[in-house]
Amino acid sequence: MANRAFKITPVIGAGAGAILLLLALILGPLWALLWRAEGPATLGVADWAAVRFTVLQATLSAGLSVGLAVPVARALARRQFIGRGVLITLLGAPFILPVIVAVMGLLAVFGRGGIISAMLGWIGLPPIHIYGLHGVVLAHVFFNLPLATRLILQGWLMIPSERFRLAASLGIAGRDVGRILERPMLRDVLPGAVMVVFLICLTSFAVALALGGGPKATTVELAIYQAFRFDFDLGRAALLAMVQFGMGAVAAMVMLWVAVPPTMGSGLDRTVERLDAPVAWWDGILLAVISLFLVTPLLMILFDGVPNLFSLPSSVYLAAGRSLGVALMSTLIAVVLALILALMVVRLRRGAVLVESIGYLVLAASPLVIGAGLFIALFPILDPVALALPLTALVNALMSLPFALRTLVPAVRDIEASYGQLADSLSLTGWARMRLVSLPRLRRPLGFSAGLAAALSMGDLGVIALFSDPESATLPLQMYRLMSAYRMDQAAGAAVLLLGMSLMLFWIFDRGGRANADA
Amino acid sequence: MLTLEGLEYTQGDFSLRADFAVPVGARVAVIGPSGGGKSTLLNMIAGILAPTGGRVLWESDDLAGMPPGMRPISILFQDNNLFPHLTVAQNVGLGLRPDLRLTVAQKDQVETVLARVDLAGYGGRKPAALSGGQISRVALARMLLRAKPLLLLDEPFAALGPALRDEMLDLVAELVAETGATLLMVSHNPEDAKRIAQSVVLVSDGVANAPVETGALFADPPAALRDYLG
Numbered sequence A: 001m002a003n004r005a006f007k008i009t010p011v012i013g014a015g016a017g018a019i020l021l022l023l024a025l026i027l028g029p030l031w032a033l034l035w036r037a038e039g040p041a042t043l044g045v046a047d048w049a050a051v052r053f054t055v056l057q058a059t060l061s062a063g064l065s066v067g068l069a070v071p072v073a074r075a076l077a078r079r080q081f082i083g084r085g086v087l088i089t090l091l092g093a094p095f096i097l098p099v100i101v102a103v104m105g106l107l108a109v110f111g112r113g114g115i116i117s118a119m120l121g122w123i124g125l126p127p128i129h130i131y132g133l134h135g136v137v138l139a140h141v142f143f144n145l146p147l148a149t150r151l152i153l154q155g156w157l158m159i160p161s162e163r164f165r166l167a168a169s170l171g172i173a174g175r176d177v178g179r180i181l182e183r184p185m186l187r188d189v190l191p192g193a194v195m196v197v198f199l200i201c202l203t204s205f206a207v208a209l210a211l212g213g214g215p216k217a218t219t220v221e222l223a224i225y226q227a228f229r230f231d232f233d234l235g236r237a238a239l240l241a242m243v244q245f246g247m248g249a250v251a252a253m254v255m256l257w258v259a260v261p262p263t264m265g266s267g268l269d270r271t272v273e274r275l276d277a278p279v280a281w282w283d284g285i286l287l288a289v290i291s292l293f294l295v296t297p298l299l300m301i302l303f304d305g306v307p308n309l310f311s312l313p314s315s316v317y318l319a320a321g322r323s324l325g326v327a328l329m330s331t332l333i334a335v336v337l338a339l340i341l342a343l344m345v346v347r348l349r350r351g352a353v354l355v356e357s358i359g360y361l362v363l364a365a366s367p368l369v370i371g372a373g374l375f376i377a378l379f380p381i382l383d384p385v386a387l388a389l390p391l392t393a394l395v396n397a398l399m400s401l402p403f404a405l406r407t408l409v410p411a412v413r414d415i416e417a418s419y420g421q422l423a424d425s426l427s428l429t430g431w432a433r434m435r436l437v438s439l440p441r442l443r444r445p446l447g448f449s450a451g452l453a454a455a456l457s458m459g460d461l462g463v464i465a466l467f468s469d470p471e472s473a474t475l476p477l478q479m480y481r482l483m484s485a486y487r488m489d490q491a492a493g494a495a496v497l498l499l500g501m502s503l504m505l506f507w508i509f510d511r512g513g514r515a516n517a518d519a
Numbered sequence B: 001m002l003t004l005e006g007l008e009y010t011q012g013d014f015s016l017r018a019d020f021a022v023p024v025g026a027r028v029a030v031i032g033p034s035g036g037g038k039s040t041l042l043n044m045i046a047g048i049l050a051p052t053g054g055r056v057l058w059e060s061d062d063l064a065g066m067p068p069g070m071r072p073i074s075i076l077f078q079d080n081n082l083f084p085h086l087t088v089a090q091n092v093g094l095g096l097r098p099d100l101r102l103t104v105a106q107k108d109q110v111e112t113v114l115a116r117v118d119l120a121g122y123g124g125r126k127p128a129a130l131s132g133g134q135i136s137r138v139a140l141a142r143m144l145l146r147a148k149p150l151l152l153l154d155e156p157f158a159a160l161g162p163a164l165r166d167e168m169l170d171l172v173a174e175l176v177a178e179t180g181a182t183l184l185m186v187s188h189n190p191e192d193a194k195r196i197a198q199s200v201v202l203v204s205d206g207v208a209n210a211p212v213e214t215g216a217l218f219a220d221p222p223a224a225l226r227d228y229l230g
Helices: A010-036 A045-078 A082-097 A100-112 A115-120 A133-158 A161-169 A176-204 A206-211 A220-229 A232-258 A281-308 A312-345 A351-364 A367-379 A383-427 A428-441 A443-459 A474-483 A488-514 B039-046 B086-093 B103-115 B132-146 B161-181 B188-194 B214-219 B223-229
Strands: B001-009 B014-022 B025-029 B053-056 B073-076 B150-154 B183-184 B199-204
Touching: A010 A232, A010 A312, A010 A367, A010 A383, A045 A082, A045 A133, A045 A176, A045 A220, A045 A232, A045 A281, A082 A133, A082 A281, A082 A351, A082 A443, A082 A488, A100 A115, A100 A133, A100 A206, A100 A281, A100 A443, A100 A474, A100 A488, A115 A383, A133 A176, A133 A281, A161 A176, A161 B161, A176 A232, A176 A351, A176 B001, A206 A220, A206 A474, A220 A232, A220 A367, A232 A351, A232 A367, A281 A488, A312 A351, A312 A383, A312 A443, A312 A474, A312 A488, A351 A383, A367 A383, A383 A428, A383 A443, A383 B073, A428 A443, A443 A488, A443 B025, A474 A488, B001 B039, B014 B039, B025 B039, B025 B188, B039 B073, B039 B183, B039 B199, B073 B132, B086 B103, B086 B132, B132 B161, B150 B161, B161 B183, B183 B188, B188 B214, B199 B214, B199 B223
Parallel strands: B025 B183, B025 B199, B073 B150, B150 B183
Antiparallel strands: B001 B014, B001 B053
């Protein structure tokens, strides 16, 4: 309540603590890298090439993803067909899909030995070459086209159908409908969508690791990894980290300025009732092509991997166990942090801005920078190998924090609006309010957030690569190693295992939040 | 005695003033056009809304700064009076202890008030399994258990049909008579006021007028009330 006197409650205190922790985790590592660096470092030609490549691939990825998403979203908005719901759900799937699994699937389709190269071979053409800029962009489009489509579809469905009815009653048809109703919506939605994708691609590491590499196709994140792991050049790693952070901060600032549409909204099952709808035959073809693009790589993984699922080396199963542990720990950290922040933010008057800022700060921060910095800061006191998994869990938790916040904050706000006065009038405060009102009513969003955090952590191939020690490899890292060693059958088996575990974790948590939840 | 001393709420174009007293044990209806400030008045008394000026006194205590739950007041809102995820017994039990750590004796008390509102044996159900009238009874049972001397009703029965609403009002009148509590009840229906209120506060044109005896008011309505009644 805006009129309630401001008091330092335990929630505000815990929230302030959480924010300090976040800032320390994001800014501390930069400082640690600088402090440990020996002598002044400079960025070489290769480093600047990495900066240029990072911006170039992020721009291309964002442009292509959003550009393709517009017609796809339009087709989904105006067509009702069997399987539409499935397709929209499928568009949400890449979000929790482990990057390395998707990369492997894309290789099976677009790689040297993939389907497309084989088909080209039949007509006597050389196989396509996936490594490099176009491979990186292809993988980014695979991940972000669905995301962008959902964002834009949301915009389409937010145009009230009465508007379309009014337009039809006034005899406005065809292109004019687009000009009067759709273009203003796109003007609102597109900048946000472009920036979200741009920011995600800016901090891309696993895709660049698997499909990029070499002086021509190295992202800044990959360069940090190489400087840290192969050269142990902390000064250069620190400089690169600052460049990465700077790029992310600029992009995040732009994002605070352009409005970003809600990502996790529901209600996408509606279609826009178009009285003027021309029979656009290309809608169907477009949707079919997009579905093929999204589904084929996954089918290839299943096809290659399932037969090998039960004959994997024990190192893979051990890695799976470690990943599960990391994912669960990471989920716990992410959910607790997000809950504390959400409760605090709803009590603050300008909380919304704070949440957005935290979210984008984390998105802009590089997991590798955080991981490397924490490692540097902690290894004089603690055993680095013992640190690898806990640090990975912590960094993964940070990375899923923005998404958890976006889910929890509206839910907490909703509870306060509906039941805040009742709880106040009954003196339900402090822990009793948390136990009896907030937690039970937050079960669904908590379950969903936990599912996301678990799946994201399960599939993450980022920080752990910095410490890749055979004793502490996670499943994605182990899978990447098998791929690098060209043990493709085993890698495919590991991919199926990883995919299954990620989806299961998401399903179990999300389901747990829904079961027996009262309206 | 409830005393509103130069009580004021102003926000933008909206303003409301109240300056009157209500004796202990009175049953007062608050009527007036919608948007006139009836709920605002109750929310200020309940401590949900901070007044921009003036004071609310109970007996001789200034209630300023006292959180809603600590005031000598029970309030029922238009909706959301029960937590849907808690059982009927838990919802009622909140009236005794906000942390629900009830003793056996307190659980018996919950059963007793549930029986008083004809809901014996309903303790284990969730609100979704109840009818609108039953939900109102649960909220009234909790009010009984809280045993606060001042009851505020912000149209909690508005969504009920006429017969059921009358039944609830009669129950409220009975409970108030038993406990000797003071009642302030918002309504947009003059019949409700005539049914149980001894006096009426008319809220219109930014003023909550001092209570006037119900029969006298409707026998010779002032201009504002005539406009409202049509």
